[in-house]
Amino acid sequence: MKTLKIANIPGDGIGKEVVPAATDVLKAISDIHGGLKFEFTNFPWSCEYYLEHGEMMPEDGLERLKDFDSIFLGAVGNLKLVPDHISLWGLLIKIRREFEQVINIRPAKVLDGVRSPLLNPKDFDLIVVRENSEGEYSSVGGKIYQGEDEIAIQNAIFSRKGTERAMRFAFELAAKRRKRVTSATKSNGIYYSMPFWDNVFEDVSKDYPEISTDSQHIDALSAFFVTHPERFDVIVASNLFGDILTDLGAAIMGSVGIAPAANINVNGKYPSMFEPVHGSAPDIVGKGIANPIGQIWTAKMMLDHFGEEELGSTLLDVVESVTRDGFLTPDIGGKHTTKEVTDEIINRLKAVDKKGITSEGASFSKLLQS
Known part of the structure; x- marks a missing residue:
């Protein structure tokens, strides 16, 4: 036993x-x-x-x-x-x-008998793989000055090791599901970390030619979670983006x-x-x-x-x-x-x-x- x-x-x-x-x-x-x-x-x-x-x-x-x-x-x-x-x-x-x-x-899917707030949820069944150790939730930063001059600094930390680890986990998971991985990014607005994220995603995807891929900016991706959640299989995201997407995933479940x-x-x-x-x-x-x-x-x-x-x-x-x-x-x-x-x-x-x-x-x- x-x-x-x-x-x-x-x-x-x-x-x-x-x-x-x-x-x-x-x-x-x-x-x-x-x-x-x-x-x-x-x-x-x-x-x-x-x-x-x-x-x-x-x-x-x-x-x-x-x-x-x-x-x-x-x-x-x-x-x-x-x-x-x-x-x-x-x-x-x-x-x-x-x-x-x-x-x-964090998975999200339509459960029989549970009414989704979406008019037509189309039996979506997706799972978000969230990098869970660094990214926007690092504890690197600090505060200086007081009053109206007070400044808060929060550093987002993205290592190749941590980023690639999350992405490979997502690809391995997708291989057991519907063989599609979507990357959540914001490289049109975040100058360093998100282009880095995109480059690592492109590198990792080369090792999984049987898996189809796409990248979506987080704002558009959040909208697609509401309008077309059935499109998605496995989504890989940074700590913050993954956190937000998964609460949205819970919401569209009901x-x-x-x-x-x-x-x-x-x-x-x-x-x-x-x-x-x-x-x-x-x-x-x-x-x-x-x-x-x-x-x-x-x-x-x-x-x-x-x-x-x-x-x-x-x-x-x-x-x-x-x-x-x-x-x-x-x-x-x-x-x-x-x-x-x-x-x-x-x-x-x-x-x-x-x-x-x-x-x-x-x-x-x-x-x-x-």
């Missing part, structure tokens, strides 16, 4: 509601797959932890996390308690940077509450981290109506990362069967609670199990449809 050690960090707000829900789903997956087991360890690191201890995580927090197989994060942030630049850089970004999680992956993300360590030295795109949603905390799908879809991405792609596909198929049949939380037009949606997903997973799933390998997705 393969045992995977998972560090759960529910974090703030609805993270404390959706992480337990997704953990229950993973436990059900474990029951289905006789050769797979999860061991969960919970960590209370959050803005509330900061108020008590003066830090978002203890000094040895990363040391505690480094031997886990992956990190399952809920949400970080509570502006009423802690400024965002403290909460995010003290937990989320600290883990991303120091665990060398250099790639961020809700940020259903959007997943993965922060990938590609060298195997440290665990990767899986988190939904949504924030802590303080306005609905404690109401029992947080959408668990973003966190559960994130669990699907974690299964894929562990090589359990068949299980991951089954989980997403089950989720889509639930949304198709109208088990929706209020953010996507339904009346169901977090628990009701989660319980329905678990019940359907158990029903699939009764059709004869074994760890030796019946086709899970086919069994779901039978």
Whole structure:
């Protein structure tokens, strides 16, 4: 039996509601797959932890996390308690940077039963590969002077190594999908970094002649996400551009509450981290109506990362069967609670199990449809 050690960090707000829900789903997956087991360890690191201890995580927090197989994060942030630049850089970004999680992956697709705000979404199915370690989100810069003479300087750092790494990841991913990569650029307005980005993209594309490519300026690309999202397969983008595009991708799906993300360590030295795109949603905390799908879809991405792609596909198929049949939380037009949606997903997973799933390998997705 393969045992995977998972560090759960529910974090703030609805993270404390959706992480337990997704953990229950993973436990059900474990029951289905006789050769797979999860061991969960919970960590209370959050803005509330900061108020008590003066830090978002203890000094040895990363040391505690480094031997886990992956990190399952809920949400970080509570502006009423802690400024965002403290909460995010003290937990989320600290883990991303120091665990060398250099790639961020965020898919967006039409889910049956979830109404897109687009008049005709045309069954788009895309994935954004975001460079996750440098770019516009570098911490290089500073401030000088005071008052009306105050100046803030923020340097965007683009290395060939980091840029090429993200692009190669995107090409390898596209090879398993529809064999198309789009580069998000702005070389008509950003003088140095974006022409550099374009040149690296051109160099990398030569190693993948079977993959079709195009480059789009970020402003036009954002518009095309709304008008023609079905055109896109894999999009590779810098840290800032990828961040913006993926929130837009969540919006055209119907809700940020259903959007997943993965922060990938590609060298195997440290665990990767899986988190939904949504924030802590303080306005609905404690109401029992947080959408668990973003966190559960994130669990699907974690299964894929562990090589359990068949299980991951089954989980997403089950989720889509639930949304198709109208088990929706209020953010996507339904009346169901977090628990009701989660319980329905678990019940359907158990029903699939009764059709004869074994760890030796019946086709899970086919069994779901039978």
